[in-house]
Amino acid sequence: MKTWTKNIxxxxxxxxxxxxxxxxxxxxxxxxxxxxxxIPIKIxxxxxxxxxxxxxxEGKREQEYDVETLEYMDTPDKKMLKVGFRLAxxxxxxxxxxxxxxxxxxxxxxxTVTNRPLKWLxxxxxxxxxxxxxxxxxxxxxxxAETEFSG
Numbered sequence: 001m002k003t004w005t006k007n008i009x010x011x012x013x014x015x016x017x018x019x020x021x022x023x024x025x026x027x028x029x030x031x032x033x034x035x036x037x038x039i040p041i042k043i044x045x046x047x048x049x050x051x052x053x054x055x056x057x058e059g060k061r062e063q064e065y066d067v068e069t070l071e072y073m074d075t076p077d078k079k080m081l082k083v084g085f086r087l088a089x090x091x092x093x094x095x096x097x098x099x100x101x102x103x104x105x106x107x108x109x110x111x112t113v114t115n116r117p118l119k120w121l122x123x124x125x126x127x128x129x130x131x132x133x134x135x136x137x138x139x140x141x142x143x144x145a146e147t148e149f150s151g
Contacts, residue, residue, distance in 0.1 A: 004134040005112040010142045012149035014101040017109060018079045020141065021097050030144050031137075034058060047072040054085075063088060070094065077101040092116040107145075111138050 010017055020031045025038045037055035044050050050069045055062055071082035079099040086092055096112040113134055 001114060001116040003112065003114045004131045005110065006131065006134050006138050007108060007110045008138045008142050009102065010107045010109055010145050011105060012107060012145040013105055014077070014079060014099050014107045016149050017099055017107045017141070017145045018074070020145065021081050021099075022074070022079070030148075031141050036062070037064075041066060044069075071096070086118070090118055092118060109138060109141060111141075 020027050025035070028035060028038060034056050035054055036057050037053070039053045040050070041053050042049070042051040048069050048071060052067045053064060054067050055064050065085045065087060067083045067085045069081070070084050071080055073080040077100065080097065082094060082096040084092065084094045093116075094112075094114045096110075096114075098110040098112075100108040100110075102108055111134060
């Protein structure tokens with residue numbers, strides 16, 4: 001199992017940044033353009049336990065998977081969303097998004113992703129995995145949030 005955690009400060013209010021994770025498909029696609037569908041399958045009142053069927057496009061290939069909400073918090077100063085899913089029956093992945101209000105116009109964003117191989121052969125592939133994807137993602141969130149907020 002591999003885990004990567006990265007943090008970045010964003011010059012935008014926490015509510016603005018949270019909208020990309022807890023908003024519409026269109027808002028989500030601004031930071032995760034590969035997601036082409038996000039359909040609710042099971043919605044719980046407390047959010048944890050909710051399941052969405054997401055369709056993900058990589059090049060010409062599309063994959064569907066069910067994403068379950070594992071943790072959720074939405075307070076004025078702290079927001080958290082942790083989701084888990086199985087990717088192609090090869091990996092069990094969790095993505096944990098944490099937002100902390102620094103002040104009225106700045107937010108601290110921490111992203112943690114865990115990747116657990118489900119087959120022994122895939123474990124070898126993880127030896128070559130690195131944090132580039134995680135770094136690109138937090139930078140994309142920062143760029144989109146700051147551009148939209150200041151624009």
